[in-house]
Amino acid sequence: MTTGSCLCGAVRYEVAGPFDMMAHCHCSMCRKHHGAMFATWVTAPAAGFRWISGQDNVASYQSSEHGHRYFCRTCGSVTPTLMKEMGIVILPAGNLEGDLGIRPQMHMFADSHAPWYPITDALPRHPAYPPQFGGGAGVERKSPALRLGTTQGSCLCGAVAWEFEGAPERVQNCHCSRCRRARSAAHATNAFYKAEQISWVRGKDDVRSYSLKGTKYFGQDFCRHCGSPVPRVVAATGRIVVPCGSLDTSPNLRPLGHIFATSKAGWFEITDGLPQWEGYPARA
Ligand SMILES: [Zn+2]
Ligand SMILES: [Zn+2]
Ligand SMILES: [Zn+2]
Numbered sequence: 085m086t087t088g089s090c091l092c093g094a095v096r097y098e099v100a101g102p103f104d105m106m107a108h109c110h111c112s113m114c115r116k117h118h119g120a121m122f123a124t125w126v127t128a129p130a131a132g133f134r135w136i137s138g139q140d141n142v143a144s145y146q147s148s149e150h151g152h153r154y155f156c157r158t159c160g161s162v163t164p165t166l167m168k169e170m171g172i173v174i175l176p177a178g179n180l181e182g183d184l185g186i187r188p189q190m191h192m193f194a195d196s197h198a199p200w201y202p203i204t205d206a207l208p209r210h211p212a213y214p215p216q217f218g219g220g221a222g223v224e225r226k227s228p229a230l231r232l233g234t235t236q237g238s239c240l241c242g243a244v245a246w247e248f249e250g251a252p253e254r255v256q257n258c259h260c261s262r263c264r265r266a267r268s269a270a271h272a273t274n275a276f277y278k279a280e281q282i283s284w285v286r287g288k289d290d291v292r293s294y295s296l297k298g299t300k301y302f303g304q305d306f307c308r309h310c311g312s313p314v315p316r317v318v319a320a321t322g323r324i325v326v327p328c329g330s331l332d333t334s335p336n337l338r339p340l341g342h343i344f345a346t347s348k349a350g351w352f353e354i355t356d357g358l359p360q361w362e363g364y365p366a367r368a
Contacts, residue, residue: 087136088179090161091265091304092294094141097164099173100132103186106177106351107214108270110203111193112225116240117153118162119306119313119327120269121201122191124177124352126184130166133173145241145310148223153240155311159294160304162268162311176268183350190214196224200334201273205355228332236285236332239312244287246315248326248335252277255328255339256365257358259348262296266304267313270352271342273328275335279317282324341365 089096103126114123143157154163165174177184191197194209203209213220228238231247238245252275263272287307291314295303305316313327328335341359342348354360 086184087181088164088175089181089265090138090156090159090163090179090268091262091296092156092159092161094158095138095156095161095163096136098134098136099128099164099175099180101128101185103128103184104172105216106184106186106188108188108191108207109193110191110195110197111212111222112196112227113147113151113153113223113240114193115196115198115329116225116238116312117147117155117310118176118178118267118269119329120178120267120271121198121273121329122269123162124188124270126175126177126180126186127172128175130168130171130173133164133166143311147225147240147310151223153311155306157292157308157311159266159296160292160306160311160313161265177351178264178267178269178349187351192217193222198328198331198334200336200338201328202356204357205353230333234333235335237315237326237330238285238332239287239307239310239314239330241307241310241312243290243309244307244312244314245285247283247285248277248281249283250277250281251336252326253323255335255337257339257342258344259342259352260344261347262299262302263344264349267327267329269329270349273339275326275328275331275337277315277324277326279319279322279324282315282317 345360
Protein backbone atom coordinates (compact mmCIF):
# COMPACT_ATOMS: atom_id res chain seq x y z
CA MET A 85 0.00 0.00 0.00
CA THR A 86 1.19 3.48 -0.87
CA THR A 87 -0.25 6.37 1.12
CA GLY A 88 -0.66 9.96 0.06
CA SER A 89 -1.71 13.21 1.72
CA CYS A 90 -2.11 16.92 1.13
CA LEU A 91 0.11 19.50 2.84
CA CYS A 92 -2.28 20.10 5.78
CA GLY A 93 -3.04 16.40 6.24
CA ALA A 94 -6.82 16.74 6.00
CA VAL A 95 -6.99 14.69 2.80
CA ARG A 96 -5.41 11.25 3.02
CA TYR A 97 -5.69 8.19 0.81
CA GLU A 98 -4.07 4.89 -0.01
CA VAL A 99 -3.55 3.04 -3.25
CA ALA A 100 -2.62 -0.59 -3.76
CA GLY A 101 -0.99 -0.15 -7.14
CA PRO A 102 0.73 -1.36 -9.15
CA PHE A 103 1.44 1.97 -10.83
CA ASP A 104 1.07 1.59 -14.60
CA MET A 105 2.16 4.91 -15.99
CA MET A 106 4.28 7.80 -14.75
CA ALA A 107 4.64 10.99 -16.75
CA HIS A 108 5.76 14.58 -16.36
CA CYS A 109 3.15 16.97 -17.75
CA HIS A 110 4.12 20.46 -18.90
CA CYS A 111 0.67 21.61 -20.04
CA SER A 112 -0.39 25.10 -19.06
CA MET A 113 -3.25 23.72 -16.94
CA CYS A 114 -0.97 21.52 -14.85
CA ARG A 115 1.62 24.24 -14.39
CA LYS A 116 -1.03 26.65 -13.12
CA HIS A 117 -2.86 24.16 -10.97
CA HIS A 118 0.32 22.95 -9.26
CA GLY A 119 2.17 26.25 -9.29
CA ALA A 120 5.11 24.13 -10.46
CA MET A 121 7.07 24.04 -13.71
CA PHE A 122 5.60 20.60 -14.46
CA ALA A 123 3.37 18.05 -12.78
CA THR A 124 4.21 14.36 -12.37
CA TRP A 125 1.30 11.94 -12.52
CA VAL A 126 1.08 8.22 -11.81
CA THR A 127 -1.84 5.98 -12.61
CA ALA A 128 -3.08 2.85 -10.83
CA PRO A 129 -6.19 0.63 -10.95
CA ALA A 130 -9.12 2.46 -9.34
CA ALA A 131 -10.17 -0.70 -7.50
CA GLY A 132 -7.14 -0.41 -5.21
CA PHE A 133 -7.77 3.23 -4.28
CA ARG A 134 -9.38 4.31 -0.99
CA TRP A 135 -9.89 7.64 0.76
CA ILE A 136 -8.64 7.43 4.36
CA SER A 137 -9.93 10.85 5.38
CA GLY A 138 -10.99 14.24 4.10
CA GLN A 139 -12.87 13.26 0.95
CA ASP A 140 -15.39 15.99 1.85
CA ASN A 141 -12.51 18.47 2.04
CA VAL A 142 -11.77 18.02 -1.67
CA ALA A 143 -12.91 20.89 -3.87
CA SER A 144 -13.20 20.71 -7.64
CA TYR A 145 -12.77 23.21 -10.41
CA GLN A 146 -14.03 22.59 -13.92
CA SER A 147 -11.06 23.52 -16.07
CA SER A 148 -12.51 22.58 -19.48
CA GLU A 149 -15.61 21.00 -21.01
CA HIS A 150 -14.67 17.53 -19.75
CA GLY A 151 -11.83 18.28 -17.33
CA HIS A 152 -11.99 18.73 -13.59
CA ARG A 153 -9.16 19.61 -11.24
CA TYR A 154 -9.30 18.59 -7.59
CA PHE A 155 -7.62 20.19 -4.57
CA CYS A 156 -7.72 20.38 -0.77
CA ARG A 157 -9.85 23.37 0.17
CA THR A 158 -7.70 24.00 3.27
CA CYS A 159 -4.16 23.95 1.85
CA GLY A 160 -4.50 23.93 -1.95
CA SER A 161 -2.61 20.67 -2.57
CA VAL A 162 -3.73 18.78 -5.66
CA THR A 163 -5.71 15.61 -4.84
CA PRO A 164 -6.23 12.44 -6.93
CA THR A 165 -8.57 12.20 -9.91
CA LEU A 166 -10.68 9.06 -9.83
CA MET A 167 -11.80 8.01 -13.32
CA LYS A 168 -14.22 5.23 -12.47
CA GLU A 169 -15.45 4.76 -16.05
CA MET A 170 -11.86 4.05 -17.15
CA GLY A 171 -11.09 2.06 -14.01
CA ILE A 172 -8.07 4.17 -13.11
CA VAL A 173 -6.99 6.70 -10.53
CA ILE A 174 -4.53 9.46 -11.49
CA LEU A 175 -2.39 10.61 -8.59
CA PRO A 176 0.00 13.54 -8.15
CA ALA A 177 3.29 11.76 -7.38
CA GLY A 178 4.51 14.60 -5.17
CA ASN A 179 1.94 13.68 -2.52
CA LEU A 180 2.81 9.98 -2.33
CA GLU A 181 5.11 8.45 0.30
CA GLY A 182 8.02 6.09 -0.27
CA ASP A 183 9.32 4.30 -3.32
CA LEU A 184 6.59 3.94 -5.91
CA GLY A 185 8.30 1.11 -7.80
CA ILE A 186 8.05 3.11 -11.01
CA ARG A 187 10.06 5.90 -12.62
CA PRO A 188 8.91 8.69 -14.96
CA GLN A 189 8.53 7.28 -18.48
CA MET A 190 7.95 10.38 -20.57
CA HIS A 191 7.20 14.07 -20.86
CA MET A 192 3.76 14.99 -22.12
CA PHE A 193 2.80 18.40 -23.46
CA ALA A 194 6.54 18.96 -23.84
CA ASP A 195 5.80 21.66 -26.43
CA SER A 196 3.95 23.64 -23.75
CA HIS A 197 6.84 23.85 -21.30
CA ALA A 198 7.82 27.29 -20.06
CA PRO A 199 10.52 28.55 -22.48
CA TRP A 200 12.70 29.73 -19.59
CA TYR A 201 12.65 26.29 -17.93
CA PRO A 202 14.16 23.74 -20.36
CA ILE A 203 13.64 19.98 -20.24
CA THR A 204 17.09 18.43 -19.69
CA ASP A 205 16.64 14.66 -19.28
CA ALA A 206 16.63 11.96 -21.97
CA LEU A 207 13.04 10.72 -21.52
CA PRO A 208 10.79 10.62 -24.61
CA ARG A 209 9.05 13.94 -25.23
CA HIS A 210 5.54 13.99 -26.62
CA PRO A 211 4.41 17.37 -27.97
CA ALA A 212 0.95 16.90 -26.35
CA TYR A 213 -0.83 13.65 -25.37
CA PRO A 214 1.29 10.53 -25.97
CA PRO A 215 0.12 7.99 -28.60
CA GLN A 216 -1.13 5.56 -25.91
CA PHE A 217 -3.69 8.24 -24.96
CA GLY A 218 -4.66 8.63 -28.60
CA GLY A 219 -2.43 11.65 -29.18
CA GLY A 220 -4.47 14.81 -29.52
CA ALA A 221 -3.79 18.40 -28.66
CA GLY A 222 -5.62 18.52 -25.33
CA VAL A 223 -6.96 21.70 -23.83
CA GLU A 224 -4.57 24.48 -22.95
CA ARG A 225 -5.30 27.51 -20.85
CA LYS A 226 -5.81 30.69 -22.84
CA SER A 227 -2.86 32.95 -22.23
CA PRO A 228 -3.80 36.40 -20.94
CA ALA A 229 -3.01 39.67 -22.65
CA LEU A 230 0.61 40.47 -21.92
CA ARG A 231 1.98 43.82 -20.88
CA LEU A 232 5.59 44.52 -21.80
CA GLY A 233 8.04 45.33 -19.05
CA THR A 234 6.39 43.40 -16.21
CA THR A 235 6.38 39.79 -15.04
CA GLN A 236 2.77 38.66 -14.94
CA GLY A 237 1.05 35.83 -13.16
CA SER A 238 -2.45 34.44 -12.68
CA CYS A 239 -4.26 31.41 -11.33
CA LEU A 240 -5.80 28.70 -13.54
CA CYS A 241 -9.32 30.17 -13.44
CA GLY A 242 -8.06 33.71 -13.91
CA ALA A 243 -9.83 35.15 -10.83
CA VAL A 244 -6.49 36.11 -9.26
CA ALA A 245 -3.87 38.03 -11.22
CA TRP A 246 -0.83 40.11 -10.33
CA GLU A 247 2.31 41.57 -11.79
CA PHE A 248 5.85 42.28 -10.64
CA GLU A 249 7.98 45.28 -11.34
CA GLY A 250 11.62 44.31 -11.86
CA ALA A 251 13.44 41.02 -11.42
CA PRO A 252 13.22 38.65 -8.45
CA GLU A 253 16.07 38.48 -5.92
CA ARG A 254 16.48 34.80 -6.69
CA VAL A 255 14.79 31.76 -8.19
CA GLN A 256 15.44 28.30 -6.79
CA ASN A 257 14.14 24.76 -6.99
CA CYS A 258 13.21 23.26 -3.62
CA HIS A 259 12.97 19.50 -3.04
CA CYS A 260 11.93 19.53 0.64
CA SER A 261 9.00 17.30 1.56
CA ARG A 262 6.80 20.31 2.39
CA CYS A 263 7.28 21.89 -1.02
CA ARG A 264 6.67 18.57 -2.74
CA ARG A 265 3.39 18.11 -0.85
CA ALA A 266 2.31 21.73 -1.27
CA ARG A 267 2.86 21.79 -5.05
CA SER A 268 1.97 18.13 -5.52
CA ALA A 269 5.02 17.93 -7.79
CA ALA A 270 8.60 16.64 -8.00
CA HIS A 271 9.78 19.94 -6.56
CA ALA A 272 8.83 23.57 -6.18
CA THR A 273 10.39 26.31 -8.27
CA ASN A 274 10.09 29.53 -6.29
CA ALA A 275 10.95 33.13 -7.09
CA PHE A 276 11.54 35.59 -4.27
CA TYR A 277 10.51 39.21 -4.67
CA LYS A 278 10.38 42.13 -2.26
CA ALA A 279 6.87 42.90 -0.97
CA GLU A 280 6.80 46.28 -2.72
CA GLN A 281 7.39 44.74 -6.16
CA ILE A 282 3.92 43.19 -6.46
CA SER A 283 0.75 44.81 -7.76
CA TRP A 284 -2.41 42.75 -7.47
CA VAL A 285 -4.36 43.16 -10.69
CA ARG A 286 -7.48 41.40 -9.39
CA GLY A 287 -8.80 38.79 -7.01
CA LYS A 288 -6.72 39.43 -3.88
CA ASP A 289 -9.85 38.64 -1.83
CA ASP A 290 -10.10 35.26 -3.53
CA VAL A 291 -6.75 34.17 -2.07
CA ARG A 292 -6.86 31.65 0.78
CA SER A 293 -3.82 31.42 3.01
CA TYR A 294 -2.72 28.27 4.78
CA SER A 295 0.10 28.32 7.35
CA LEU A 296 1.69 25.00 8.23
CA LYS A 297 1.61 24.40 11.98
CA GLY A 298 4.98 24.12 13.68
CA THR A 299 6.83 26.13 11.05
CA LYS A 300 7.88 29.76 11.10
CA TYR A 301 6.79 30.86 7.63
CA PHE A 302 5.86 27.83 5.59
CA GLY A 303 2.45 27.69 4.02
CA GLN A 304 0.60 28.00 0.78
CA ASP A 305 -1.61 30.75 -0.61
CA PHE A 306 -4.01 29.67 -3.33
CA CYS A 307 -7.08 30.72 -5.30
CA ARG A 308 -10.22 29.57 -3.51
CA HIS A 309 -11.98 28.86 -6.82
CA CYS A 310 -9.39 26.77 -8.66
CA GLY A 311 -6.82 25.88 -5.97
CA SER A 312 -3.84 27.27 -7.90
CA PRO A 313 -0.93 28.40 -5.72
CA VAL A 314 -0.37 32.16 -5.93
CA PRO A 315 2.24 34.53 -4.45
CA ARG A 316 2.54 34.34 -0.68
CA VAL A 317 3.52 37.48 1.19
CA VAL A 318 5.61 36.66 4.26
CA ALA A 319 5.11 39.73 6.44
CA ALA A 320 7.92 38.83 8.86
CA THR A 321 10.55 38.87 6.12
CA GLY A 322 9.03 41.44 3.75
CA ARG A 323 9.44 38.90 0.95
CA ILE A 324 7.03 37.25 -1.44
CA VAL A 325 7.39 33.59 -2.36
CA VAL A 326 6.10 33.01 -5.88
CA PRO A 327 5.23 29.54 -7.20
CA CYS A 328 6.78 29.89 -10.66
CA GLY A 329 4.21 27.68 -12.38
CA SER A 330 1.74 30.51 -11.83
CA LEU A 331 3.75 32.92 -13.96
CA ASP A 332 2.50 33.87 -17.43
CA THR A 333 5.84 35.40 -18.39
CA SER A 334 9.47 34.70 -17.54
CA PRO A 335 10.84 36.01 -14.23
CA ASN A 336 13.93 36.98 -16.27
CA LEU A 337 16.25 35.13 -13.93
CA ARG A 338 17.49 31.55 -14.21
CA PRO A 339 17.19 29.25 -11.18
CA LEU A 340 20.24 29.36 -8.90
CA GLY A 341 20.11 25.62 -8.30
CA HIS A 342 18.44 22.98 -6.16
CA ILE A 343 17.99 23.36 -2.41
CA PHE A 344 17.22 20.48 -0.04
CA ALA A 345 18.44 18.25 -2.88
CA THR A 346 19.08 15.36 -0.48
CA SER A 347 15.35 15.37 0.40
CA LYS A 348 14.32 14.88 -3.22
CA ALA A 349 11.77 12.29 -4.30
CA GLY A 350 13.46 8.94 -4.99
CA TRP A 351 11.78 8.73 -8.38
CA PHE A 352 13.08 12.08 -9.57
CA GLU A 353 16.50 12.69 -11.10
CA ILE A 354 18.10 16.14 -11.30
CA THR A 355 19.62 16.47 -14.78
CA ASP A 356 19.97 20.22 -15.41
CA GLY A 357 23.55 20.48 -14.14
CA LEU A 358 22.70 23.34 -11.76
CA PRO A 359 24.33 23.39 -8.28
CA GLN A 360 22.71 21.30 -5.57
CA TRP A 361 22.70 21.97 -1.83
CA GLU A 362 21.80 19.71 1.07
CA GLY A 363 19.80 22.55 2.66
CA TYR A 364 19.97 26.27 1.96
CA PRO A 365 22.98 27.59 0.03
CA ALA A 366 25.41 29.72 2.03
CA ARG A 367 24.36 33.35 1.68
CA ALA A 368 26.88 35.57 -0.02
ZN1 LIG B 1 -4.93 19.97 2.82
ZN1 LIG C 1 -1.06 18.55 -17.73
ZN1 LIG D 1 -8.32 30.69 -9.63
